[in-house]
Amino acid sequence: MNFYCTKLRFTMKNQALLLVIIMLLLVSGFAGCSKNKNLHKKALNFLERGDYDRATMLAAESLLLKPDYDKAIYTLQEAYPKANQRHLDEISALKDSENNDKWEFILDEYTALEKLHRSVRKLPPLSDPHSGVRLIFDSRDYSSAINEARTNAAENYYQKGIRQSRIDSSRSSQKKAAGFFQSALNLVPDFKDSASRYETARQNAITRVAITAFEDKSGAHGRYGAIADILADLVLSYIIYDQDNCEFVEIITRAQMDQVMQEQELSTSGLVNESSAARIGLLLGAQEILSGRILQVDYISPRITALDVHETANVDIEDESQEQSTNKEVSCHFRKYTKRSGLQILASFSVVDVSTGRIMLQKSLSGSQNFEAEWGEVISGDVRALSPSQKNLAQKGEPSAPTAKEMVNETLNVLSRDIASYFFEYIK
Secondary structure, three states: HHHHHHHHHHHHHHHHHHHHHHHHHHHHHHHHHHHHHHHHHHHHHHHHOOOOHHHHHHHHHHHHOOOOOHHHHHHHHHHHHHHHHHHHHHHHHHHHOOOOHHHHHHHHHHHHHHHHHHHHHHOOEEEEOOOOOEEEOOOOOOOOOOHHHHHHHHHHHHHHHHHHHOOOOOOHHHHHHHHHHHHHHOOOOOOOOOHHHHHHHHHHEEHHHHHHOOOOOOOOOOOOOOHHHHHHHHHHHHHHHOOOOOOOEEHHHHHHHHHHHHOOOOEEEEOOHHHHHHHHHHHOOEEEEEEEEEEEEEEEEEEEEEEEEEEEEEEEEEEOOOEEEEEEEEEEEEEEEEEEEEEEEEEOOOOOOOOOOOOOEEHHHHHHHEEEEEEEEEEEEOHHHHHHHHHHOOOOOOOOOOOOHHHHHHHHHHHHHHHHHHHHHOOO
16 A cells, blocks of 8 residues: 555656756747747847848748747848848959958958858758748858958058158158058058057057156145145056056156156246246157146035924824724924035146147146935934934935045046046047
């Protein structure tokens, strides 16, 4: 009897497990079917809009889920030939063009063709829904055509770089040449001697910029630390660590400047005036000088304001003698506190052309930090009369405001980013 019961329980357990598996398979099948139909619906929308590439890709993705899905087969049969022909026609027209820049466009067309053909090559065997005849799609490999177009496009950039580098020795012309050589390298790494030509053009295009010591004209007298030095160091950090924007910039640091100034027994202050710019630039080998000033620091120390609030509310109170609740009005005297502080820094910076002493860029900037926090306390009464927000404030203690130096440092960080951004925009 025990054996029979055990066997029966085992059989029922297996049946339950089998039922779960069947349900999971059904759910999975329904989900796959739903995804398949959604993909084809999107493919059909792209087909109607004339986007044959997207229609082909989505129809192929649908057929990977269900190879015998008739509607997706019809969509693929219509979209795929049209997508192919459109790219082939564009390639033919581009090849007939005399524009030397055509090869990058041809590369794009061949790359799109290869993507289309790759999506079809991944499909299982398909048959025509009506005739049952095996469908054969043109799915050639365009990798050799892609390599040829890429090489020709790189050669075009290479030749443009050579021509541009020979136009003149100006920094702007050499920068363009470096860009052409870099484009050739982006297409074909180690293309000919593009790397060395790029570096030669880049060196010729470099602007050597000296960043001088900034001046503190705020009258703070060191109350917030060496704020001018902090700002200059932050600007320097943002500039030298931004490799993308500093491709054609070489920074002469303050340490390098100090060494030269000491050797020449010169002061590092007031370097941007026209009479001294040429001399300083000659000594440093700089083409431009960036300098700055902190003009004003306004700090508002933490101030606390208080607002007294009287709240009333109706609450249910249990009456134990009558075993029922009664409604009663309660009130509460609540005090809400607000602490505020703030800081604003005004600064300016300029970029001077060493050869002419002319100010090429000058900007005035301001940065600020504001602090505000609230808390509260119950003075008297029933806390049940308070709103949820007031109860939450009552649970808070008095917050600490950031110190003046903390606000100064954060504001200087913002200002330094702004100065670096203006500088990068200028050197472009």
